[in-house]
Amino acid sequence: MVTYGRVRMEDVARQAGVSVATVSKVVNGRYGVSATTTARVADVISELGYEASLGARSLRSTRTGILGVLVAEFEPFSTELLKGVSGAMADTDYELMAFAGATHGETVGWERRSLRRLGGTLLDGAIVVTPTVIEPGAAVPVVAIDPHTGSSDVPTVDSDNVGGARSAVEHLIGLGHTRIGMIRGREDLESARLREQGFRQAMAAAGLEVDETLLATGSYRSESAVAPALLLLDRRDRPTAVFAANDLMAIRTVEVARTLGLQVPADLSVVGFDNIPESALAQPALTTVAQPLREMGRCALDLLLSLLAGEELAQPHVRLDTRLVERASTGPPAPGRL
Amino acid sequence: MVTYGRVRMEDVARQAGVSVATVSKVVNGRYGVSATTTARVADVISELGYEASLGARSLRSTRTGILGVLVAEFEPFSTELLKGVSGAMADTDYELMAFAGATHGETVGWERRSLRRLGGTLLDGAIVVTPTVIEPGAAVPVVAIDPHTGSSDVPTVDSDNVGGARSAVEHLIGLGHTRIGMIRGREDLESARLREQGFRQAMAAAGLEVDETLLATGSYRSESAVAPALLLLDRRDRPTAVFAANDLMAIRTVEVARTLGLQVPADLSVVGFDNIPESALAQPALTTVAQPLREMGRCALDLLLSLLAGEELAQPHVRLDTRLVERASTGPPAPGRL
DNA sequence: GTGAAAGCGCTAACAT
DNA sequence: ATGTTAGCGCTTTCAC
Numbered sequence: 001m002v003t004y005g006r007v008r009m010e011d012v013a014r015q016a017g018v019s020v021a022t023v024s025k026v027v028n029g030r031y032g033v034s035a036t037t038t039a040r041v042a043d044v045i046s047e048l049g050y051e052a053s054l055g056a057r058s059l060r061s062t063r064t065g066i067l068g069v070l071v072a073e074f075e076p077f078s079t080e081l082l083k084g085v086s087g088a089m090a091d092t093d094y095e096l097m098a099f100a101g102a103t104h105g106e107t108v109g110w111e112r113r114s115l116r117r118l119g120g121t122l123l124d125g126a127i128v129v130t131p132t133v134i135e136p137g138a139a140v141p142v143v144a145i146d147p148h149t150g151s152s153d154v155p156t157v158d159s160d161n162v163g164g165a166r167s168a169v170e171h172l173i174g175l176g177h178t179r180i181g182m183i184r185g186r187e188d189l190e191s192a193r194l195r196e197q198g199f200r201q202a203m204a205a206a207g208l209e210v211d212e213t214l215l216a217t218g219s220y221r222s223e224s225a226v227a228p229a230l231l232l233l234d235r236r237d238r239p240t241a242v243f244a245a246n247d248l249m250a251i252r253t254v255e256v257a258r259t260l261g262l263q264v265p266a267d268l269s270v271v272g273f274d275n276i277p278e279s280a281l282a283q284p285a286l287t288t289v290a291q292p293l294r295e296m297g298r299c300a301l302d303l304l305l306s307l308l309a310g311e312e313l314a315q316p317h318v319r320l321d322t323r324l325v326e327r328a329s330t331g332p333p334a335p336g337r338l
Numbered sequence: 339m340v341t342y343g344r345v346r347m348e349d350v351a352r353q354a355g356v357s358v359a360t361v362s363k364v365v366n367g368r369y370g371v372s373a374t375t376t377a378r379v380a381d382v383i384s385e386l387g388y389e390a391s392l393g394a395r396s397l398r399s400t401r402t403g404i405l406g407v408l409v410a411e412f413e414p415f416s417t418e419l420l421k422g423v424s425g426a427m428a429d430t431d432y433e434l435m436a437f438a439g440a441t442h443g444e445t446v447g448w449e450r451r452s453l454r455r456l457g458g459t460l461l462d463g464a465i466v467v468t469p470t471v472i473e474p475g476a477a478v479p480v481v482a483i484d485p486h487t488g489s490s491d492v493p494t495v496d497s498d499n500v501g502g503a504r505s506a507v508e509h510l511i512g513l514g515h516t517r518i519g520m521i522r523g524r525e526d527l528e529s530a531r532l533r534e535q536g537f538r539q540a541m542a543a544a545g546l547e548v549d550e551t552l553l554a555t556g557s558y559r560s561e562s563a564v565a566p567a568l569l570l571l572d573r574r575d576r577p578t579a580v581f582a583a584n585d586l587m588a589i590r591t592v593e594v595a596r597t598l599g600l601q602v603p604a605d606l607s608v609v610g611f612d613n614i615p616e617s618a619l620a621q622p623a624l625t626t627v628a629q630p631l632r633e634m635g636r637c638a639l640d641l642l643l644s645l646l647a648g649e650e651l652a653q654p655h656v657r658l659d660t661r662l663v664e665r666a667s668t669g670p671p672a673p674g675r676l
Numbered sequence: 677g678t679g680a681a682a683g684c685g686c687t688a689a690c691a692t
Numbered sequence: 693a694t695g696t697t698a699g700c701g702c703t704t705t706c707a708c
Binding site: 346347348358359362363365366368390391393394395396397398399 | 684685686687688
């Protein structure tokens with residue numbers, strides 16, 4: 001007969017006829033409890049279905065065995081990373097908790113808040129995805145994925161943003177585009193800065209001048225692409241191609257183009273960045289720069305585990321390669337508009 | 339000057355020259371603190387960057403403002419649901435935590451464990467994804483997505499599994515297949531049972547006999563499809579089409595087929611279930627039955643919010659529609675094998 | 677080998 | 693308006 005509801009250690013203790021201290025020792029496998037008592041307590045524990053409250057336990061003991069992935073919200077980018085971390089977690093002693101910190105519209109500082117609320121007590125370590133502020137010295141080891149601009153001693157994982165962006169724009173140029181716009185990403189993120197840099201490098205290498213009025217800024221969020229896309233596309237001398245700093249904005253740009261009566265890729269080519277699974281589902285399927293998102297998650301976990309093991313990191317900044325994935329959202333510019 | 343590291347309420351109290359009780363009142367917006375004191379404490383809080391520890395707070399107060407999504411692991415199915423929940427979360431007062439409970443290989447009972455560890459203290463309520471056991475009466479309100487077989491008073495969200503499966507098999511039959519195999523899902527889940535039922539209904543409706551040796555069982559996990567797929571495909575009288583109970587297994591089945599030298603869909607048609615984003619990325623793109631995963635997540639949250647608001651649920655079991663998505667993994671059977 | 681007692685950081689009565 | 697006090701459920705000395 002299993003009893004449900006909140007079962008406390010005290011309930012187990014009473015039923016087993018021992019003190020809570022003894023139950024605690026059994027639960028945590030400490031020495032100094034007779035085999036008989038251990039067995040009896042274990043029996044009561046499974047009979048009552050007891051599990052120690054994480055909140056209470058975390059308050060008292062330093063180690064909780066839980067690692068956190070701190071994200072602003074659960075969207076395609078962060079969940080891909082999460083899949084990577086989760087998959088790599090199986091080989092470890094840790095468990096995984098993911099926390100969405102920007103649910104109330106905080107666009108900045110959510111990860112600091114999350115880190116302070118969870119770090120030190122609930123979490124033994126954390127992976128922070130696209131942090132908004134530089135946070136030197138948290139209460140627990142931290143690794144950042146797609147970090148904030150500016151130097152910091154936090155170990156990071158990212159991908160070759162410059163090279164990736166360059167390959168995207170080179171692809172457009174190779175198709176014959178010369179009038180190319182860009183929708184930039186969240187200004188505080190290193191990745192956004194680097195993707196713009198790659199864009200400029202590719203243009204320069206091809207001897208093309210960048211029309212600064214063809215650059216607009218979003219925040220990586222889907223809705224944030226609407227205004228910039230309209231800005232770029234709702235004008236007579238619109239570009240024949242747009243490089244959006246991430247897939248979510250690229251997909252939204254295609255939708256905006258459609259509302260403007262533009263066909264993609266006939267009237268407008270669009271390239272994204274990330275290769276979230278949704279990019280393949282988009283209509284038309286999105287040409288994009290693939291980041292190895294799951295591998296980035298795995299990598300971040302490896303770094304964190306090293307940190308937790310007290311090891312010196314050989315490579316505190318890991319950068320992974322990107323790869324252009326050509327799908328259906330890009331093509332040669334319309335002859336008349338070349 | 340911001341100080342990092344673990345800042346406790348006591349530190350704030352000392353620096354502001356008040357007691358911790360007063361700080362607590364300020365933090366929680368309780369009445370009975372003068373405007374001057376409130377301002378001074380608030381200043382110190384932001385100066386020190388104080389955030390209350392979730393562990394400590396949850397121990398004392400009943401409400402934490404945090405809802406949990408409890409999953410076995412973060413894979414495409416659960417993360418889609420997570421996206422749905424996360425998106426709907428913005429309109430609420432709650433924050434979202436996701437917890438992977440089966441990281442140490444527990445295939446059964448992980449959600450009971452998670453619920454006991456987190457429920458009652460850390461979480462105000464929880465959404466449990468594909469639970470393995472029936473859990474009447476947890477410490478907090480609970481909603482299940484894709485529930486366990488067997489009646490239970492836990493409110494649930496699922497989709498039209500029977501109808502979806504039927505449409506998948508009807509699609510195969512419509513293409514001319516008569517020898518159709520199935521890889522079933524996790525036996526303890528209602529959805530697996532219902533999908534098999536849909537399979538049988540469609541076969542019966544078409545006057546086709548089900549060859550029981552063409553039914554094998556997986557667990558919804560990708561690897562679990564390898565043995566069943568080999569069982570079905572590595573024989574002379576193999577089926578010309580296979581309906582896999584979910585996309586992960588369907589995609590793996592295509593891979594197994596390929597290792598056997600079979601072309602999909604020329605030699606073998608494969609249909610999945612779920613329409614996880616990965617199904618569109620598969621080679622060939624997978625024909626599948628779409629569940630409205632994000633909407634299911636939203637729905638589950640709605641139910642949970644009603645429960646938390648103490649409302650009586652008009653609809654404790656929500657069932658959403660499915661839809662067949664025809665892609666490239668299905669086609670007519672090879673003429674010679676009809 | 678076992679239990680009593682202190683305390684983790686916080687909240688909530690209850691005094692003052 | 694503020695502080696004192698008593699826990700929340702657990703772990704951890706330290707007595708016995």
